[in-house]
Amino acid sequence: MRLLQINPNGSDESALDFHPMVTVVQGLGPSGRDLVLSVARSLPLGGDPGVGGLLEAHGVLLDLSGETLGLLDLASEADVLIGAGDVPGVQDLVRAAEALPSDPAPAPAGEGRASREAIEQFIADTPTGVHPDLDKARRGRADAAAALEVLREALAKSQATYDGVVAEKRRIEAQLDKAQRDLTASADAESDSADGEPQGVSVEQVRERRRELEDELVELQAQRDTVNKGLTELASIDIRPLAVLLDAINEPGPVEYVPSERAHELADEFVDLTHRIGDLEKNLSEEGLDSGSAMRRLEEAKREVAAAQKAMERPVYTDDDIAELEAAHEEVLDAERKVSGLRKKAGEKALEEARAAEQVILDRIGFPTYASYVMGSSLMGIDAAAEARLEKAQHTLQAAQQHWNRVAQVIETNPEYRELLNRLEEVLLEATDLLGADPEDLEGALRALEVPKREVTEEELNEALAYQLELVGLALPPNPPMDLTVMAAEAFIEEAQAVEGRILELREELGQVEAKIAVAEAELIELPEVPDAPAAPEFETFDLDDLDLMAADVDDDPLEVFLGSSGLGVTEERIAELTEELAKAVEDEAEYREWVESREALVDAALQVETVAAGRLRHIAADLLGAETAIDEPAAAPAEPTPDEPAGPDLDAIEFYVLGRQAALRDLSFAGSVPLVIDDALLGLDADALGAVLDKVDELADTVQVIYLSDDAAVADWAARVGFARAAVVQAPAGFGFTG
Numbered sequence: 001m002r003l004l005q006i007n008p009n010g011s012d013e014s015a016l017d018f019h020p021m022v023t024v025v026q027g028l029g030p031s032g033r034d035l036v037l038s039v040a041r042s043l044p045l046g047g048d049p050g051v052g053g054l055l056e057a058h059g060v061l062l063d064l065s066g067e068t069l070g071l072l073d074l075a076s077e078a079d080v081l082i083g084a085g086d087v088p089g090v091q092d093l094v095r096a097a098e099a100l101p102s103d104p105a106p107a108p109a110g111e112g113r114a115s116r117e118a119i120e121q122f123i124a125d126t127p128t129g130v131h132p133d134l135d136k137a138r139r140g141r142a143d144a145a146a147a148l149e150v151l152r153e154a155l156a157k158s159q160a161t162y163d164g165v166v167a168e169k170r171r172i173e174a175q176l177d178k179a180q181r182d183l184t185a186s187a188d189a190e191s192d193s194a195d196g197e198p199q200g201v202s203v204e205q206v207r208e209r210r211r212e213l214e215d216e217l218v219e220l221q222a223q224r225d226t227v228n229k230g231l232t233e234l235a236s237i238d239i240r241p242l243a244v245l246l247d248a249i250n251e252p253g254p255v256e257y258v259p260s261e262r263a264h265e266l267a268d269e270f271v272d273l274t275h276r277i278g279d280l281e282k283n284l285s286e287e288g289l290d291s292g293s294a295m296r297r298l299e300e301a302k303r304e305v306a307a308a309q310k311a312m313e314r315p316v317y318t319d320d321d322i323a324e325l326e327a328a329h330e331e332v333l334d335a336e337r338k339v340s341g342l343r344k345k346a347g348e349k350a351l352e353e354a355r356a357a358e359q360v361i362l363d364r365i366g367f368p369t370y371a372s373y374v375m376g377s378s379l380m381g382i383d384a385a386a387e388a389r390l391e392k393a394q395h396t397l398q399a400a401q402q403h404w405n406r407v408a409q410v411i412e413t414n415p416e417y418r419e420l421l422n423r424l425e426e427v428l429l430e431a432t433d434l435l436g437a438d439p440e441d442l443e444g445a446l447r448a449l450e451v452p453k454r455e456v457t458e459e460e461l462n463e464a465l466a467y468q469l470e471l472v473g474l475a476l477p478p479n480p481p482m483d484l485t486v487m488a489a490e491a492f493i494e495e496a497q498a499v500e501g502r503i504l505e506l507r508e509e510l511g512q513v514e515a516k517i518a519v520a521e522a523e524l525i526e527l528p529e530v531p532d533a534p535a536a537p538e539f540e541t542f543d544l545d546d547l548d549l550m551a552a553d554v555d556d557d558p559l560e561v562f563l564g565s566s567g568l569g570v571t572e573e574r575i576a577e578l579t580e581e582l583a584k585a586v587e588d589e590a591e592y593r594e595w596v597e598s599r600e601a602l603v604d605a606a607l608q609v610e611t612v613a614a615g616r617l618r619h620i621a622a623d624l625l626g627a628e629t630a631i632d633e634p635a636a637a638p639a640e641p642t643p644d645e646p647a648g649p650d651l652d653a654i655e656f657y658v659l660g661r662q663a664a665l666r667d668l669s670f671a672g673s674v675p676l677v678i679d680d681a682l683l684g685l686d687a688d689a690l691g692a693v694l695d696k697v698d699e700l701a702d703t704v705q706v707i708y709l710s711d712d713a714a715v716a717d718w719a720a721r722v723g724f725a726r727a728a729v730v731q732a733p734a735g736f737g738f739t740g
Helices: 030-045 066-071 090-097 116-125 132-194 203-234 240-250 261-285 291-312 319-337 341-365 370-375 384-413 415-435 442-448 458-471 482-526 544-555 572-632 651-663 687-700 713-722
Strands: 002-007 022-026 052-057 060-063 257-259 450-452 676-679 706-709 727-731
Touching: 002 030, 022 687, 022 713, 030 676, 030 706, 116 572, 132 482, 132 572, 203 482, 240 458, 240 482, 240 572, 257 261, 261 291, 261 415, 261 442, 291 384, 319 341, 319 370, 341 370, 415 442, 458 482, 458 572, 482 651, 651 676, 651 687, 687 713, 713 727
Parallel strands: 022 706, 022 727, 676 706
Antiparallel strands: 002 052, 052 060, 257 450
16 A cells, blocks of 8 residues: 555645655744654554545555545554664764764674684684683584484485476376377378378478478477576575575474473482482491481471460450450350260260360460460460470570580581582572472472473574574674574565566576476487488589489388388377376376475475574684683773764664664555655665665565655655666655644
C-alpha cells in the first residue's frame, strides 16, 4: 500500500503529494511534520487518519479514510518512523561535526574482538595441551567436519545416481517424442505412396539428414558449454548453511527431555564426597571430634535454648482466644461427665479428643495447662522450673559451641578434611540451584532430574549465522541481536533466491540439452554411411564412358540396404516399449528423489552441528586471544576523534538498521506494506555515505514506500540523481498542517 496524497482541507492547493517510491519532503513546519507523522502512524493501525487524501493498493486508487483502512484489514502496531537519534552512530557524527566533546561509554565485553583471520591463525598456531577448552572445541569441530564430509560424499553419490536416472528419463522422453514423430512421418509416407507418390528415402535425403544432425550436435554442444559456464558462475555462493541455521532458529524441533548430565555428575560427586568425609569422621568420632555429631549437638542446644526462652515469655492472647478456650474447656468437662456406665469406652474417646482440642488452643496462646491459664500469666513469669530449664539450656549451648570450636580447629589444621568439606558445600549449592529446591534425598533428586535435550543454544545459532553472513560478505556489528541477524540472513537469501531459481532453470535446460544430444548422436549412429555424391565431370572431359560410370554408381547406391521403404524403422511395438521404459524411469526418479532428500536432511543436520561447533571454537579462541593480548600487549586507550578528523561511519550497521526497519513494514495485511517515514535521521552523513544508504533504501522501495522529511540539500541532490522514475523532491504547500 502506498500513500499518494494528504489533503487536510479538501483543496488541491493545500494537498501534499507523494511519489510512490521515495519522496523527499521539504519546507515542512512543525505542524506539517506532525500531520505527516500522524497520518503515517494511523496506517498500520487501521485507524482514522483524521484528514482526507489518496491511497493506492495493488493498483487500485482509494480514498484515505478510516473506513478504507478498516477494509484493508490493517491492525498492526509496527513503528513507521525512524527519527533523529534512532540510527546507530549517526548522532556521534553530528557531535563530531559540531566539535562537541564526546563521552563514549566503555565498549561492552566482546566488542572489538580480533578479526576472523587472526582468530583462525590463533587456532592453527596454538599447540595441543595449552588450553584444554580450546582442544575440546577443536576436537568437536574436527569430528563434526568429518561426519559432514562423509554425509556429503554419500549425498554426492546419491545425487549423481539421481541425475543419471533423470538424464535417462529425459533421453527416453526425447526418444519417444522422436519415435512418435517418425511414426507419423512414416504414416504420411505410406499415405503418399497409396496416392501414387514415390515412397522411401533418397540418398540425398539421408545425406541431408546427416548434415542436419551434425549441425544440430555442434549447436547443442555449444549450448551445453554456455549453460555449464553460467552454472559455474552462479553456483559460487552457497546459501545452504544460512538456510539450515534459519530453519533451526525459526522452527525449533519438539523439546525432548533427557537425564541431566550435570545432575548425574553432581550426584556421583556428592556420594563420593560423603563417603570420603565419612571415612575421615569415623576416626574423629572416636574422639568425639567429627563435624557431623558436633553440628547436631550444636543445633540441638540452640533449639533447646529457643524453647526455654519461649517458655519464659508471657502469653499473649485476645478475647477471641479466651472465648475459644472456655468453649473447649466446657467440651472437656462435658466429656468427663459422660465417662461412665456402658458407654464408658466411647466416652473416654470423646474425652481424649476434647482434651487434645483444648491443648491445641493452650499451646497457641502460650499456656502449658488450663490450670496455668486459670492462675494467670503473671505466675508464668516466675516459674522456677522454666528458669532452671533456660539456664541449663544456655550452659549446654555454651558447651556445644566450645566443642564445635575444637572441631573447627581440627578441620582447619587438616587440609584434606577442609578441602572435602568446602567442595561438599559447593556441590550442595550448585545442586540446590540446579534443582530449585533442597530435597531430603539429594542424590535421588539429582538422578531423576531431566532437562530439555538441546545440543545448540539460540546464542550459538545466532553467532554461527552471523559468521556465515560474514563469509558471504555481510559483516554485522559485534554481538548482533538475534532479530538483526535473522533479518540480514532472510534479506540475503531473498536476494539469492533469484540466483537459485536461475541455477535450477539452467540445470533443467542442461538436462534437456544433454537429452537432445544423446538422441541426436543415437540417430546419427543409426543412419547408414552414404558416400558423398561424385563430383560432376567438367564439360570438356565429359564423354559416354563417364556417363556409363555414373550410371554404375547409381545402380550400386546403398539406399537399397537402408531401413525399408520409410527409412525410419519405427513401429507401434517400439512406441509401446519406449512408453513402458518411460513409466519405469518415472518410478525410478521418484524413488531416487526420496533417497536424495533423506540424505539432504542428514547433511542439513550435520551442517548445523559443524557450523555451531566451528562457532564455539571461534568464540573460545577469541576469548583466549583477547586474554593473551590483554596480558602481553595492554591495549592503549582508543584515541578520541578530533573535530578535524571525525570518526568514519559504520555504514554496515546503519544500512542494516534502516533496511531492517524498512523490511519490517512489508506484508502487514493483504494490502501489503505501509510507508516508512525517515525524519532527517541521516543528518550528519557525508554525501557519499548518505547516497550509499539511500541507494540501498531505494532498492526496497518497490515493496515499501519511503517518505523522507528533510531540508538537507544532499538528500535532494540524491533524489535528483536517481531520477523521477524512482524519487521526487516535493515542497510542502504553504500552511500545510493547519487544518480548518
